Amino acid sequence: MASWTELEQARGVRRWRAAAGLLALLLCASVTQVAAQGGSWELLVENAGIASMHTMVTHFGTVILLDRTNIGASQIDLPAGVCRDNEQDQILTHDCTAHSVEFTPGSNAIRPLFIFTDTWCSSGQFGPDGTMTQTGGDSDGLMKIRKFVPCGDGSCDWTETTTELQNGRWYASNQVLPDGSQIVVGGRSVFTLEFVPSKGEARYLPLLEATKDAQDDNYYPFVHLLPSGNLFIFANKDSIIYDYNTDAVVRTMPTLAGTPRNYPSAGSSVLLPLTAADGYTKAEVLVCGGAQFGAYLSDHSLPASNDCGRIDASDPASDWAIEVMPYARTMGDMVMLPNQHTLIINGAQTGSQGWGLADNPTFNPLEYNPFAAAGARFAVMNPTTIARMYHSTANLLPDGRVLVAGSNTHQYYDFTGPYPTELRLEAFSPQYLSAANAPNKPAITAAPGSLAYGELFTVSVTIANPPAGNVQLLLLSSPFTTHSYSQGQRQLNLDVAAPVAAGGGSYTISATAPPGAAVAPPQYYMLFALNGAVPSSATWVRIG
Template sequence: MGCDLSHPQWFLFLFVYVITVIHYCLFTRAQLPGTWEILVPNAGVSSMHTAVTRFNTVVLLDRTNIGPSRKMLRKGHCRFDPIDAVLKRDCYAHSVQLDLQTNQIRPLMILTDTWCSSGQFLPDGTLLQTGGDMDGVNKIRKFEPCEVNGSCDWVELNDVELVNGRWYATNQILPDGSVIIVGGRAANTVEFYPPRSDGAVSFPFLADVEDNQMDNLYPYVHLLPNGHLFIFANNKAVLYDYQRNTILKNYPPLDGGPRNYPSGGSSVMLSLQGDYSTAVIVVCGGAQYGAFIQRTTDTPAHGSCGRIVATELDPVWEMEDMPFGRIMGDMVMLPTGEVLIVNGAQSGTQGFEMASNPCLYPLLYRPDQPVGLRFMTLNPGIVPRMYHSTANLLPDGRVLIAGSNPHYFYKFNAEYPTELRIEAFSPEYLSADRANIRPTIEGIPETVRYGDVFDVVITVSLPVVGIVEVNLGNAPFATHSFSQGQRLVKLAVTPAIPDGDGQYKIGCTAPPNGMVAPPGYYMLFAVNQGVPSIARWIHLIA
């Protein structure tokens, strides 16, 4: 007997099958951890670079030579650029400030092109922003954040410039509070801010790992607790003594092909804890070699991750696979020490209109689990976040998701349009059923020095069981799938002692030196049974 689709039993079968599939999909999605929300329907700009300030505002920054954005500058404020191919007189904002309390957007004025630039916060909380393209390639800019009702704005430094032009470079704050600026296109050197007498210093490692599709851009730079730098580019890494300009160690190559721009992997240094002598680096994802050269959009990304104890004498990479191949994923250190991997695509490479198959599912990387159990798939979003998207930890424990513009200019009639919406992802630790164990910080000092012993006072609805962690998370500069300077430090603490009126007092010891935690402003989280408080900002000084 043939398949007669007109038979009533076939319609019944198809109906039951479709309902079952829909129910399964909805049920499965609903059971996955995490929730999404749209914070801002239209930010006016598509953020290529994002940073959170100590005033609980967010600075979002795009290119300047991109033509009209969807946010005007204040009346009477325009940028004049005779070499801009699109707008010689540009009255549109290319940077904005987001107030996290009201979700209101305020336009900011940026003068020179910040396309694929780099950044880092200085010890006083000022955002240092360096390089870019065209008239911005040698520029140094500063943004000194202010209260939300203030008028702080970008300032371009006229008395000092970069020695070498920096396009696709990486910044890292150092133990003394200065900043090292590493690499960039056709810039196989490092230099410092404030500038040093030796100017730009040759760093041949970047030239050695460069190939036909580059893959040495936006190198992954991590300050280790021994004071040296772990620098990763393409598929190789070195231990670099920046003070003597000496490579102390060549790490073994990482299997799986190139990871840096334009291959679109990502990297984090896991939380520093205990005696702070051990640093573990994780590098995940990337495009297949040749995808960028061939300009293909459908070559599957790989999902391999390498993990290495960078402070060991003879370290080796431990390999594992993510549930999804992923390029352009952002790795965000959560207050708990776990890592959120979000954004990106499953095919193609970095570059304008060179990726497809968006990866909507975030992953939670749990570093304390054994290989094979470290990745948890989370609730998917609905907004594709492709090339030029960002992710940043917020003081309330959510993760801000912004950007995505895979086009040379703003383009909205496309399969993956320029994205102006700003979202927030709430990890499972913010779910309603954990609210009664979420601590509230009632008091901390505004400033602490290295090695200081100080108290953190918290309240919790239910009695405290076990150790309440106190963890410091800095505010990195997120761009191109790497958060420059990202760091989480778990402090030595005493057990929480009841202090009357439902309060608890926790004794804490500040980090011992700037190698463990460079000077600056940090988000201080109290973490009770895996649930973080809303952070308070604390200033760590020498």
């Protein structure tokens, strides 16, 4: 975010009262139909040692929590005898505390990890072999490329490569591409994109400069790989379909009405599930929430956006359809669930991203059913009691729960005031994990560990009650989550045949792997079986 000096200068900008008043009226409009509440919460860890600004789930099922340096000591020590000596650190040049940890669901164990340069507001993606490539940050981390090779024995840790980015990137977004490389888009006052590994000089992307406004609502652009192989790139209120192979804009999309949607206004976005039913050709993008212009610069009491925009990026004549959420929300995280819904969780109802710039936490998650009729897609879930606002995260776990971490509305760790630095880890269990659904919950007993594109394969499951129809198979990627956006998040609904009974409550499901790397870029995915609205726990499968 901007320095305090820059913020104070920016607060002299006029507040655009008329426009804000109109938006406020719109935000108070009647809400859509909502369903009954459900879901439950559990506290997993009282003190994880750090406030997780960035969170990612590895194919070993462990979770990497990553904060930043330049904030002084964290609340967890590095192993005995290990310290970080960095003369460029602005607060603590000799630091024997960790700023990243590994969390193991189930045992709830926390293991400190070593990060050297500043990862503040950085980006990343998992590659084809499961390695996390993590890019940028602030200060001495601005140009850095880091790696984390996951392991199952507690021996793995962060490393910094000798190769650097071409442009310093703070608040950029990454997307893995069909060839397994990554594209890194934007950053603070950076209007370019580049590739890791490098594919030549960084390229100027006019959209990024065109969407810069007085409060820089083009940070952390939303980047989605479409099944056509092109990219959907969204910043502020505007978006394009971009052919990165030819460096050409294929289509300039209509402007999404309403508030700014990217950092610091902090809406969120997902590419809705791609399905074999239409040959994986239909690609719809959903963008939800945001903050009114001026909420970051001056009036932090302005209500957040309570609407979503949905557009079919595969239809050349499409326009945004607007849907109204039950709650206004900025800084919400969107998590794709294995029941084919999207969870909208965390955030605040007033203000924007930034240190101390938001209030009125949004405690109730929402589930969005993309296949329901318009006006009946949102269901309100049971609330947490912990405020999760700026620098909070939410990630799907292989058991179907959602891990919720972080929230630090302060520049440093501060455990005072109404919104103290949050070190607790929670899990939200959607309604499909309730005891009432246990007889219909599949359990995967056999599945391949890797699949080639288009490969025919089988999965074995057990279910206590006979399935009422087809048991679906879903693939969900593991994204890099930070600042209300899960980079690289993706869900695929596979082509399956009817389950064949094998006796004793066992069933065999024949299926076909995704047809190509534009549909399923090469990565590890969580494979879920879905019986009606009840998913199994996942097994990991490497695609490509």
